[in-house]
Amino acid sequence: MSDPTRLLVELHVERPDGFALDVKFEASPGISILFGPSGSGKSTILAAIAGLLRPARGRVALGDDVWLDTAAGIDRPIHRRHVAFVFQTLALFPHLSAIDNVTYGMDRARATRASRRARALTLLTRLRVGHLAARTPSTFSGGEAQRVALARAFAMDPRIVLFDEPFSALDRELRRDLASDLRAFVDELGVPMIHVTHHRNEARALGDRVILLQKGRVAAIGSVAELLPPDPPEPANPAEIPIQATRWARERE
Amino acid sequence: MAWSPLLLSFQVAFAATVLAAILGLALAALLANGSFPGRDLLDVLLTAPMVLPPTVLGYYLLVSIGRRSLVGSAFESITGSSIVFTKTGAVIAAMVGAIPLVVKSSRAALEGVDPNLIHAARTLGATSLRAFLTVQLPLARRGIIASLMLAFARSLGDFGVTLMIAGDIPGETQTASLAIYDAIQGHRDAEALGLVAVLTATALTMLYAANRLTAQRP
16 A cells, blocks of 8 residues: 555656657655746646646556556546646636635535635635635736635645646745745645746745656756755846846936 | 518527527537537538528428428327428528527637636536536626527528428418518518518617627626
């Protein structure tokens, strides 16, 4: 009997455009960063784990629970994999309020409507967006939408969590804010999380482990310190310096 | 002026639109979401009523649901009346013209929904049917309602197929568009003008409403 929270992924995908993905890795509870340049196959891996894409050959299993085994003809449907998938676009349902977005993935057989809504509100409040419960996503700021998406992902009691660069549109401060909330939830759930990013800082702030991806292959697996060492010292935020310089120059005039 | 053709037209068009909505939406969902062998062929077959001559469509319908056909004789032995040359025939004639419109524009509306939203619903535990009913359908509703309005306007105006399979029986199958032809033939110009005006006004109103519905995004 293998560890029931250990995710095993083995995939071989060939896309019509000639790109080939050939990877094998494991992920245990905690945050594994899938790190690599764009086009290295990160999103394809997440889609295959969730069941949104069927690889030519492969195996995906959580402990002894096999979700996909092309050799044995096993391919569990998406809705029975219990994967919390947070998309780059967040994919909040635009026609539903925040609270209805959060309750969407909750098990309707296990809890009454009232208790599902109460739990959703607790989650939203904990993520500091309780005041948005009755509003629809078109009125949310970028950071607010992230928090609602986070609440929706964790409300479904996932067995694994997949993040496809949902923080890429946020500024640095918001990203750091969310990182600590995310970390708290993942620790609480005790499930594997795979977080795709190509931001080194984000990877360092969040990651327990790094899976380094290059051209559809796993180039290395290791700790964050090992694979993503701190950059040589540089100005805190290079983009801000010219602005300050011009402001200073303007004030002198 | 005789109003009965107009009343009949609205009854027939309403029934035809309801049937076209059920069949057309199911087919649109199949074409938008499913990948199966023969999908392109089905698409062509469903578009064909838009381009085939009404006489050709009428011929096919007579062969497949006429009194001597399997479907036609079964229908007659159950209900006691035939499909063709009755109001039922007029409804089917109007429906055949309306289905392509429902399928085409509903399919476009369904395909216009961000696939990630449907994927999100699926990962959140929704079966493909629940994802369709709770995410894709509500988000495509404007386009679908617009397509039903077009279908109603189209049903109201069918001439050729209705004539072929339902005939031109006053009070039974003589819809407004057939009555216009009849009135012109009989030099009853005022009667024709009245029917023309009502049909034109209804069609233009439907088109305008359908355009308004699809122009503004929620």
